[in-house]
Amino acid sequence: MSKVLVSDPIDQAGIDILSQVATVDVKTGLKPAELIEIIGEYDALMIRSGTRVTQEIIEAGTQLKIIGRAGVGVDNVDVPAATRRGIVVVNSPEGNTIAAAEHALAMMLSLSRHIPDANASVKRGEWDRKTFVGAEVYKKTLGIVGLGKIGSHVAAVAKAMGMKLLAYDPFISTERAEQIGCQLVDLDLLFQQADYITLHIPKTPETTNLINAKTLAKMKPTARIINCARGGIIDESALATAIKEGKIGGAALDVFDSEPLGESELRSLGKDIILTPHLGASTTEAQVNVAIDVAEQIRDVILGLPARSAVNIPGLGPDILEELKPYMQLAETLGNLVGQLAGGRVETLTVKLQGELATNKSQPLVVAALKGLLYQALRERVNYVNASIEAKERGIRVIETRDASARDYAGSLHLEATGTLGTHSVTGALLGDKEIHLTDVDGFPINVPPSKYMLFTLHRDMPGIIGKLGSLLGSFNVNIASMQVGRKIVRGDAVMALSIDDPLPDGILDEITKVPGIRDAYTVTL
Ligand SMILES: NC(=O)C1=CN([C@@H]2O[C@H](COP(=O)(O)OP(=O)(O)OC[C@H]3O[C@@H](n4cnc5c(N)ncnc54)[C@H](O)[C@@H]3O)[C@@H](O)[C@H]2O)C=CC1
Numbered sequence: 001m002s003k004v005l006v007s008d009p010i011d012q013a014g015i016d017i018l019s020q021v022a023t024v025d026v027k028t029g030l031k032p033a034e035l036i037e038i039i040g041e042y043d044a045l046m047i048r049s050g051t052r053v054t055q056e057i058i059e060a061g062t063q064l065k066i067i068g069r070a071g072v073g074v075d076n077v078d079v080p081a082a083t084r085r086g087i088v089v090v091n092s093p094e095g096n097t098i099a100a101a102e103h104a105l106a107m108m109l110s111l112s113r114h115i116p117d118a119n120a121s122v123k124r125g126e127w128d129r130k131t132f133v134g135a136e137v138y139k140k141t142l143g144i145v146g147l148g149k150i151g152s153h154v155a156a157v158a159k160a161m162g163m164k165l166l167a168y169d170p171f172i173s174t175e176r177a178e179q180i181g182c183q184l185v186d187l188d189l190l191f192q193q194a195d196y197i198t199l200h201i202p203k204t205p206e207t208t209n210l211i212n213a214k215t216l217a218k219m220k221p222t223a224r225i226i227n228c229a230r231g232g233i234i235d236e237s238a239l240a241t242a243i244k245e246g247k248i249g250g251a252a253l254d255v256f257d258s259e260p261l262g263e264s265e266l267r268s269l270g271k272d273i274i275l276t277p278h279l280g281a282s283t284t285e286a287q288v289n290v291a292i293d294v295a296e297q298i299r300d301v302i303l304g305l306p307a308r309s310a311v312n313i314p315g316l317g318p319d320i321l322e323e324l325k326p327y328m329q330l331a332e333t334l335g336n337l338v339g340q341l342a343g344g345r346v347e348t349l350t351v352k353l354q355g356e357l358a359t360n361k362s363q364p365l366v367v368a369a370l371k372g373l374l375y376q377a378l379r380e381r382v383n384y385v386n387a388s389i390e391a392k393e394r395g396i397r398v399i400e401t402r403d404a405s406a407r408d409y410a411g412s413l414h415l416e417a418t419g420t421l422g423t424h425s426v427t428g429a430l431l432g433d434k435e436i437h438l439t440d441v442d443g444f445p446i447n448v449p450p451s452k453y454m455l456f457t458l459h460r461d462m463p464g465i466i467g468k469l470g471s472l473l474g475s476f477n478v479n480i481a482s483m484q485v486g487r488k489i490v491r492g493d494a495v496m497a498l499s500i501d502d503p504l505p506d507g508i509l510d511e512i513t514k515v516p517g518i519r520d521a522y523t524v525t526l
């Protein structure tokens, strides 16, 4: 019989499901070394946010087939390490949405009315009505950063409370935001106008320290910030200083840079700050939802069935998966590339399946292309299961076409993204031993394997231009690994595709477009 280790407190409903197919051991509060010592016996590991599943633990888990995170964020799991070992990582994308949204709303109201401190003072035997005069949220402006599942529910409730709603989410369409009752604005305007700012975004390199001394300085002196998303999105030291110096009105935090919260000046800021120990998902209902959601997936994987919310491996039947795997990678890479070339907000994605890919069972490739397209917005949170829904919620129209007669390659995939900044297209195919090659960019034929850091230019095909670009990159210490030009006619328009060894330094793209003959330049990270 299979064995499942449950290393964080999980609702009994989940344990009951697991017990149908496995021996279940519940051992909470294990130290990393203790977990490493025993994980080798188990086929599955079920966790919440308390267990940090590091590469070391994954490597010690020689029998592990699946890691189930009873919640949304999988940032406490080394997903790439699990993927490398072929371990499925699953989560529950929606089981605790309402709980987290309600916690953020509760934090906003508690902060406004000083409820925690007033409560504590009455319990101490005091009757102080002067200290705790609060503020109403009615007719105040709420700035929502991240208009996904939780942000949208916060918006719906806040609207009903009579708040004016501003939102910042670069990956949501204006129409979608309007449907939810929010005005989509840029981040600076949101910081300047909001009376309350609530964060509902993942922690990514772009969102780390999004709230810092500089952004705090843009806010109203009465502004209150709520973070029930992830620690590290707010620079805690800058926040403490801003509250102490009266630069903002206060903050309510459920999540911290390091959890459990250790020694911190945040603890000493009185009634202008509320701190909760990562309770966003801690409702009876949410814990039942996430436990059932994840336990069912662990049960299915143990029974040899696909998981429905795998964050790293598609939930498809094993035969189709094996056949499509290299093409899924192609579709994902092209989606990621075309999304970055298009920049801004993509409104339409056209997916053309060509040659042998023009069959009905190639539909997962469309999903893989969307997963790639949404990667910049959602990082590891977009998966093969949710990519279509996420695209729909962002107002992205998907057009799928098939052309079995296209015979340049056995099978090739053409993606065209149209967005607020224009239209771009890429085509790719698998060559040789299934290596991905870009075969066309914006209608210009090329033949290059994609690399981690790339630079594309649209330019006039004329003497000296390649040399000028090479020297410019050299002057910024950028090393070119490979370069290829694609053109349709001699001395007409052309595309240059360069693989570079490191990310392009800030500001250099503008310099590139100043080179006579270069019209546009784009940098992408794959
Ligand atoms: N405190 C707690 O116990 C809980 C915390 N969470 C956290 O809440 C956060 C939101 O969760 P969901 O709404 O379920 O996720 P979601 O994926 O539905 O929404 C996230 C939104 O953030 C947007 N986004 C991504 N990068 C952005 C950026 N740089 N600027 C602005 N917007 C950006 C995305 O477009 C997306 O619409 C996550 O960090 C999740 O881990 C979730 C559940 C419980």
Ligand SMILES: O=C(O)CCC(=O)C(=O)O
Residues within 6 Å of the ligand: 048, 049, 050, 070, 071, 072, 073, 074, 096, 278, 279, 280, 281, 282
């Ligand atoms: O398991 C928990 O209580 C934390 C929930 C959470 O942060 C998440 O689902 O992302």
